[in-house]
Ligand SMILES: Nc1ccn([C@@H]2O[C@H](COP(=O)(O)OP(=O)(O)OP(=O)(O)O)[C@@H](O)[C@H]2O)c(=O)n1
């Protein structure tokens with residue numbers, strides 16, 4: 581189904597991770613980026629977009645960090661407890677949406693450089709199968725063998741990096757995540773849960789600066805991206 585202009589749009593923000601790969605003294609979403617936490621940057625981008633009705637954030641047990649955020653008291657922000665895996669956190673956040681006509685725009689807390697232009701492009705997706713922001717692979721891709729050396733080259737035509745936000749009818753996505761969990765499927769993004777249900781979501785080319793902050797080096801890059809935007 582296409583996104584009806586009158587359908588309420590909820591942003592869902594999985595923010596309950598611990599940031600193992602970052603190796604910081606706190607979950608990475610609470611690290612400072614320029615003058616605000618990563619999570620604050622992400623929430624403010626979503627809360628300031630005119631099409632987004634409410635933002636549901638799935639949190640880990642670090643309430644102390646979250647409560648200190650300016651956005652924590654925002655009237656259109658709903659907080660829920662996250663789960664063991666990212667997909668559990670998204671599923672638990674979706675359970676808070678009662679309106680069956682609602683759509684969900686799921687966006688990683690760890691992607692603070694999201695731009696409104698990308699949200700607008702995603703909302704205008706073609707077709708009726710939902711959509712994800714993605715970036716076409718630019719490099720030659722290699723598959724490693726068991727010994728860590730190159731086994732073979734993977735044709736890069738039609739290969740994309742899946743990004744977020746990912747946009748789907750909230751109820752359909754919730755059911756897909758429930759069934760995926762029941763089947764013991766590995767669900768690393770919302771589209772993979774929908775693909776299990778036979779959906780073929782659109783791929784919408786997104787900005788390359790919409791990076792996921794995963795390792796320490798990503799922080800400096802995100803700082804540069806945000807600083808260059810503020811300078812414009
Ligand atoms: N149980 C989990 C795990 C992850 N996330 C969120 O999903 C997003 C993408 O996950 P990732 O980058 O892997 O974050 P972490 O799981 O924290 O990182 P790591 O795998 O290094 O621990 C992050 O915003 C993270 O907070 C979540 O809400 N619930």
Ligand SMILES: C[C@](O)(CO)[C@H](O)COP(=O)(O)O
Pocket residue numbers: 666688741742743744768769770792
């Ligand atoms: C959802 C995602 O950002 C799309 O690329 C990615 O799958 C998240 O993976 P992670 O291991 O939970 O960071």
